[in-house]
Amino acid sequence: MRLTALDEASERLGLKRGQGLAEVRAMFPELDLRDEDEAADRALLEAIADWCDRYTPLVAVDGGDGLFLDITGCAHLFGGEEALLKDLLGRLLQMGFDARGAISSFPGLSWAACRFGKGGVIADDRQSEVLGPLPVAALRIPDTMVPALQKLGLKRIGDLLVLPRAQLARRFGAQLLLRLDQATGANEEAISPRRPVASLSVERRLAEPIQDEEQILQLTGQIAGSLKSGLEARGVGGRLFELVLFRVDGRVFRLLAGTSQPLRDPRRISLLFSERLTAVQDDLDAGYGFELLRLNVLQQERFKDGQEDFAGRRQDDVLLADFIDRVSARFGRDCLLTASLQQSHVPERAEIFAPAIASQVKGHDTGPDLSFRPVTQRPLRLFRYPEPMEAFAATVPDGPPQRFRWRKLVHEVVRAEGPERISSEWWFDEPEGDERDYFRLESEMGRRFWVFRKGRYNGAKSAPLWRVHGIFA
C-alpha cells in the first residue's frame, strides 16, 4: 500500500506521494492515515465541477484531481482573465481547497503551467518562455516515457522543442509529438464538457443570498422573462427547462421540468418550478441561501404562433397543457398517462400507455386508424396480470365452467358466451401454441367477467389453466 494524497502538514514532514505505507508508519507512528475512497473523491470533484458552472457551461473533468474550464467568451463577464482566476481561486480557498490555476490559449499549456509551473495567466507572446523550462513530465505523457527521456538528457520541454521531429517520432512514437503539439498549440485540442450545453441560458447573481421558496420562484419568473426574448428571436419554445441553484457554500442543485408543448410564458415556467420545488422539498436544503440562479433551456422546439379561434379552442389546449405540465412536474412524468390502441389481437398488447407529457396535445387527433378492431366484446377493465381462478364443472372439451372461484368467492355462472379463441403472436413469441379460449360469463348477481382457459383438457396428463382477465360493465 502506498500514499496517494497528502495534506500540507505531512508534506512539510517530507513525505511524498507513492511512498510505502509501512515505511511511513515506521517514520511517523502518530500520523493519521486513511484509506483512499475513490468514489468520494470523484463525487467531490464532480461537485466542484458543478460549482464551476458559474463561470462557464463548458467544464470537463481531468483525471482524478483536475478540471478544464473553457472560458472562451466568458472572461469579460468577470472583469477579465486575471480577475476571473483570482475570483475562482479565492472562492475555492474560502471553501478550504488549495487549488492552482492557469489560463492560456491551449489546454495542454494550461495543464503544464498549472501543475509544474507558477500558473497564472499566460499571454500568447509568453508561451514558449513559460513552456521551455518545464520538466518533460508536464507533457501528459505516459509515466514510462519520462525516465526514458531523462536518461537521454532531455529533462525539459525546451530540450525537446529544438530536436528534429522525425527522430523524436521514430524513437518515442507519435504520442510524444502529439502532446508536444498540444502544449505548443500546433494541434488543436477540444475538451469534452460534462453536461450538454444549454441552447439558452439566463442567470441572476444575488448580492444577498435567498432562502425563501417564494423569492426563488419570483426570481425564476423574472429571469424567465428575460429568456422570453431569446426564445422569440429564435422562434422556439422550451420543452425541457433546468433551474440551477448555487448555494453559498458551493453546493449546486439542479431541478428539471418538462413541458408538453413548447413554452415561453414566464409565469407558467415559474409555476412549473413551483411544483418541482414542492416535490423535492425534502432534498432541497437551502442552508445559508442561494447566491446564483440560472435557468437553462435544455430542449427546444419550434413554437407555433397561433391565433385564437372564435370558440377559444386554443385557450383550452393551453389550459390542458398547463395542467399536464404541472402534474408531471410534481409527480413525475409517469404519473399522467394516455393510452393508445395498437395493432394487435392479443388483448394486453392492444393498448400501450405513454406519458401524457410526451404525446402531443391536440384536440381531435385520434391517431392512425387501425385496420384491426376486435369484433367481439372486450371488457371495460382489464387486469394487468390475468388472475388465477378455479373452474368447476366446465364442459369438456371447450365449454365454459358452471361455477368458478375467484378471489375466494364462488360465482355461479348463469349465462356464458364463447369461446373466442385467441392465439399467440407467433411472429413475436415462441411458437408454443398457447391458445386461449375466452368466455364472457355472467354470474347470478349480474357481474360479468372475461375469463380464459389456456391449454386443453387432455386426460390426466395436464389440466388447463383458468384465468380471469377482465371485467365487463
Added chain:
Amino acid sequence: MARNATAQEALFALREQIARLEGKPLPALAAAQRTDIAAGKQALHPAQASLRHGFGIPPLDAAMDGGLPLDGVTEIRTRLMGDAGAASGFVLALVARLRGMVSSGLRFLWIGEVVSMQEAGRPYANGLVQFGLSPKDILYATPRKLEDALWIAETAMGSAALGATILEVRGNHKNFGLTESRRLSLRAKAAGRPLLILRHAGEEEASSAVFRFLAEPAPACARRLADGSMLGGSIGHPVFRLTLEKSRSPAPLSVHLEWNSRDRQFSLIRETGDAVSSGQPTTRGGNRIPASDDGQDRAPALGSLLAFERAS
C-alpha cells in the same frame, strides 16, 4: 338614487349567492354571464348554460332536478369491490354521454389510486371504444397517495381544461372527509365542470356531493335480434341497478338502467328477473350467434357523417 342602485346590486349578489349555495340555476342568464366574467373565464358554450345533463329517463331526471349537475360533485359508490364493473360502467357511460354533449373535444381525467387500479383493473382501450369512448379522450393519473389524488383533482377542477374528472377511491378514507369534499365541490362549482367520485366498497358518508348513487350489477338483457325478438342465453347491453341515495327528493329511487353504447342512450328497464330465465340453455360457440341488430356489426347508417363535432 345611487344608493338605491347599490342596494339593488347587493340584493342581486346575495340572491345569486343563495342560488349558488343551493345549487339552483342562477336567477338570470345575464347574471350568469356576469359571474363568468368575474371568475375570469370566457362565456361557456350555450349548451352548457343549463348546467344539468339529463339522463333521458323522466323519473330519474325529475328526482335529480333535471339530471347530472355539470358544476358539482356526484358520487357513485359500491358496496363491494366486486361490483367495480357496474360502477365503472355507469361512470364511463356518463362520460360517454358528456363527450357527446361537450362539443369542443375536451378530454377527461381518470384519477385512480394504484390500489384500485390493481383491484379492479385498468380501463381497457378496446373496451372503451366499444363502450362509446375513444382512448385518446381519457388521461390517466395514478398517484400513489390519496393526498396526491386530491391535489390532482383540485388542480384539474381549478384549471377547467378537462371535460370531467373521475376520482376513483377505495373505501372511506380519513383524509377524504367532508372538508375535502366541500373544497372539491366549490372548485367544481367555480369551474363549471363535473367531478365524479367513484368509491369502491364504500359506506354512506356525509359529503358535499349533490347526488350519491349506489351502483350494483344486474343481469344484462339478452341480445336483440333483427326481427325484434331476443336471443336467449346471450349477454347483451350492460344493465346497472342504481339507487339514488342522496338527493333532494325524500324517497330513495331505485332503477335499472340499460346502457346502449351505440346510441349513447340509457333506457329504463323493468325488473329483469323475467327477462332472463336461467333455465334456458347457455349458448355455446360464439360463431353460431346470429348477427344482432344493434351490435358492432349492424349495417352503418346511409350517407357519411361529416364534421359531427362542430355541428352546433
